Amino acid sequence: MVTTELPWLAEPLTRALATARSHALLVQGPAGVGQFDLALLLAQAWLCESPRPDHTACGECASCKLFHSRTHPDFQVLIPEALRESLGFGAPEGEGGSAEAKASKTKPSREIKIDAVRAMLSFALSTSARGRAKVVVVYPAEALNTVAANALLKTLEEPAGQLRFALASTSPEALLPTIRSRCQPVPLALPAREPALQWLAAQGVESPEVLLDAAGGRPQEARDWFEAGLRAAAWTQLPRRVAQGDATALADLSQPRAIDALQRLCHDLLRRAHGAPGSFFPADALPKTIERAAPLHEWEATLRRAARHAEHPLNQGLLMESLVSQGQQAMREAMPATPRRTLER
Structure with missing residues (x-):
């Protein structure tokens, strides 16, 4: 072999x-x-x-x-x-x-x-x-x-x-x-988890299990995210920081990657809204209860439009502030009051 x-x-x-x-x-x-x-x-x-x-x-x-x-x-x-x-x-x-x-x-x-x-x-x-x-x-x-x-x-x-x-x-x-x-x-399918984690660790990727999940099980993509500046702690904190309206959570990433990260968060929130576990984020990083999916669908449509122009030389700071603000509003409308207050602290 x-x-x-x-x-x-x-x-x-x-x-x-x-x-x-x-x-x-x-x-x-x-x-x-x-x-x-x-x-x-x-x-x-x-x-x-x-x-x-x-x-x-x-x-x-x-x-x-x-x-x-x-x-x-x-x-x-x-x-x-x-x-x-x-x-x-x-x-x-x-x-x-x-x-x-x-x-x-x-x-x-x-x-x-x-x-x-x-x-x-x-x-x-x-x-x-x-x-x-x-x-x-x-x-x-x-x-x-x-x-x-x-x-x-x-x-x-x-x-x-x-x-x-x-x-x-x-x-x-x-x-x-x-x-x-x-x-x-x-x-060519997704590789088995253990060989992928071993390879990522050999590449110097910290907390490879978090970044492998963030990349949807794609090890080369997980390595690329790490080399682009993403760290496991920042990834697990992203749902809370978006709920707080903190656009600086994505400041270390390029505009296409930042929009991609928000799309993955929206995807996991929608999965929660329909009773399924998240795909990209640890379970304890996401709100336990999502009551309404409609606001998240609206945010998802906005992110999809932004992704089509992600490579354009727009003002990244203003764009990300707008997308995170819309995400904060969507999460606020989607969650019941008690989980919302907990996540925003």
């Missing part, structure tokens, strides 16, 4: 390699559990020159060393410019990678555009440099805009030579049906 940086990927990797019957695999599942990592492991295994008996990569051959150094001549990734640096594939180069684009003020795109697909098609038609497969990883596959997706489709239908694809997606329903139909699905 292969050892990976994300231990819960070992079993899905060997299963995917053993059952692959298509030149294109689509790794799909919830965000924050390693879809991109699994796609890279598949690519390395297909390119490895001394694979193990279970078909996983040896990690020692010349091909594996080239792969780890990101210089393998038979490997290419299709990822949005905005994600290149965070995923370890260099800083964004701007549209088309030109010097003029680098010098421009254009914000790196979150889409995979037609120019990137055209460059990949030229790569796909060339002869394999090391005589094995040529591999393309696409992530997130739903970032392909319509023109780029249609350009990719022809190659997915009729790949040249030993060309193979590993697409990874957290929203496979957003892909063109014709692309999905040409890929063999590789489902």
